[in-house]
Amino acid sequence: MPCGEDYDAAAVESDHAVVVFVIVHDYAGPLPSYSIRPGGTVPVGVVCQTPAYSRDVPVHLVRPLGDRAVLEDFHGVVLPLSPPMPLPPAP
Numbered sequence: 001m002p003c004g005e006d007y008d009a010a011a012v013e014s015d016h017a018v019v020v021f022v023i024v025h026d027y028a029g030p031l032p033s034y035s036i037r038p039g040g041t042v043p044v045g046v047v048c049q050t051p052a053y054s055r056d057v058p059v060h061l062v063r064p065l066g067d068r069a070v071l072e073d074f075h076g077v078v079l080p081l082s083p084p085m086p087l088p089p090a091p
Helices: none
Strands: 005-013 017-026 032-039 040-044 069-071
Touching: none
Parallel strands: 017 069
Antiparallel strands: 005 017, 032 040
């Protein structure tokens, strides 16, 4: 995203929970560019009109989430899922 930061995500999984880590990268736009803040650049001609908008970042799991909890990475609290993930079919 030329106006700030790009994001990647990684997951740590167990049989009972998944913790998703969001990895933030400062945008290093194509040259020529000008500085907007220390460490950030915006390509010439780009106008930033939608700061702090919502974005999706794919996270690849080794197996489906199923009924495992998704935990917040700093405090370890369970995060609500929206929409709730369907449970796998009973065997």
